[in-house]
Amino acid sequence: MEKNVTVYSTPTCPFCIRAKQYLKDNNIKFAEHDVGSNPEKAQEMIKKSGQMGVPVVDIDGSIVIGFDKEKIGSMLGI
Amino acid sequence: MAYDLIVIGAGPAGITAAVYAARKKMNFIVITGDIGGQAAWSGDVENYTGYQFVTGPELAAKFEEHMRAYGITVKEQEEARELIRDKAVIRVRTERGEYEARAVIIASGKVSKELGVPGEKEFKNKGLTYCATCDGPLFSGKSVAIIGGGNSALDAALQLVKIAKKVYVINNMPKLGGDHVMREKIESNPAVQVLNGAAVLAITGENMVAGIKVKRLDKEEMIPVEGIFVEIGLIPNSKFAGIIDKNKLGEIKINSNNETNVPGVFAAGDVTDVPEKQIIIAAGEGSKATLGAFKYISRMR
Numbered sequence: 515m516e517k518n519v520t521v522y523s524t525p526t527c528p529f530c531i532r533a534k535q536y537l538k539d540n541n542i543k544f545a546e547h548d549v550g551s552n553p554e555k556a557q558e559m560i561k562k563s564g565q566m567g568v569p570v571v572d573i574d575g576s577i578v579i580g581f582d583k584e585k586i587g588s589m590l591g592i
Numbered sequence: 593m594a595y596d597l598i599v600i601g602a603g604p605a606g607i608t609a610a611v612y613a614a615r616k617k618m619n620f621i622v623i624t625g626d627i628g629g630q631a632a633w634s635g636d637v638e639n640y641t642g643y644q645f646v647t648g649p650e651l652a653a654k655f656e657e658h659m660r661a662y663g664i665t666v667k668e669q670e671e672a673r674e675l676i677r678d679k680a681v682i683r684v685r686t687e688r689g690e691y692e693a694r695a696v697i698i699a700s701g702k703v704s705k706e707l708g709v710p711g712e713k714e715f716k717n718k719g720l721t722y723c724a725t726c727d728g729p730l731f732s733g734k735s736v737a738i739i740g741g742g743n744s745a746l747d748a749a750l751q752l753v754k755i756a757k758k759v760y761v762i763n764n765m766p767k768l769g770g771d772h773v774m775r776e777k778i779e780s781n782p783a784v785q786v787l788n789g790a791a792v793l794a795i796t797g798e799n800m801v802a803g804i805k806v807k808r809l810d811k812e813e814m815i816p817v818e819g820i821f822v823e824i825g826l827i828p829n830s831k832f833a834g835i836i837d838k839n840k841l842g843e844i845k846i847n848s849n850n851e852t853n854v855p856g857v858f859a860a861g862d863v864t865d866v867p868e869k870q871i872i873i874a875a876g877e878g879s880k881a882t883l884g885a886f887k888y889i890s891r892m893r
Contacts, residue, residue, distance in 0.1 A: 550729020567717030
């Protein structure tokens with residue numbers, strides 16, 4: 515079953531770019547929110563992750579803070 | 593089995609070293625925490641030959657693409673912890689394993705300096721950050737403090753003034769340093785308040801940053817801010833290289849052939865005592881280090 519993946523990021527953070535590229539390279543579909551321009555989504559990210567660092571990746575409700583390739587990979591079976 | 597070469601780091605120096613090693617058909621790996629190094633965090637780059645204007649992340653992506661084109665083995669998100677010389681081989685220990693090679697190039701760059709005050713660790717990523725470029729946009733309409741008084745602090749302040757409601761610059765020196773042009777822009781902006789001669793005592797808050805406690809003119813005061821950007825400079829990422837000679841700044845001492853005091857261990861870029869820290873210099877140093885390591889290995893055979 516395809517997992518529900520959401521990436522919270524800012525356009526300027528290198529690890530956000532790498533995280534999104536990693537998902538794209540592995541053909542994972544994901545929703546994307548720019549928390550810099552969308553304060554509501556920023557609040558949502560802070561609430562979910564308890565912190566403000568980007569990127570935050572939500573995989574079926576499980577939260578990964580930062581571009582932790584191994585963790586994201588194992589959760590998505592990459 | 594030992595590799596010919598291990599490159600530690602994948603900023604401009606490490607990536608260039610890897611490209612040269614690939615073209616020399618060396619048997620090697622790259623071990624690195626991140627890719628692109630400080631270049632990936634830089635704003636605009638206007639002095640890398642061939643690019644009149646490129647952003648740091650774009651240039652770093654170009655570097656990476658060039659490196660990946662050779663199918664190089666990159667151990668990403670893995671940091672060197674210790675360097676051991678054992679007869680003719682050098683071992684690199686990481687948190688995940690141990691690798692050996694005839695030669696090593698240390699290109700591990702620099703890392704952000706920490707404040708060392710109460711609350712800093714607790715509130716990291718909870719309002720306190722070391723990357724204005726990355727996290728700045730999250731503080732739209734809020735009050736923030738930049739800590740530092742050099743170019744990187746001024747750069748952060750100029751980025752944040754476009755986003756935040758109020759920007760405090762907390763500088764422990766009597767006057768701001770950095771470039772004259774940037775200083776003027778900061779000092780003339782009504783949304784910016786510069787506090788010179790101010791020492792940071794603590795970062796405070798509940799779950800997230802709520803304020804910063806500073807001491808100025810022998811008086812303690814609490815400034816309410818939701819964001820804190822630490823921009824007090826960088827230190828060489830050289831701690832793991834215990835057997836290597838460094839200068840008093842912690843920079844690895846190299847000669848003009850990029851050799852360190854340990855035979856077979858070379859170093860390049862911002863982690864070294866090379867004069868001037870620039871992307872183009874780091875890249876050039878990386879190529880020199882690989883060519884030196886290649887000659888060293890050829891002599892050993």
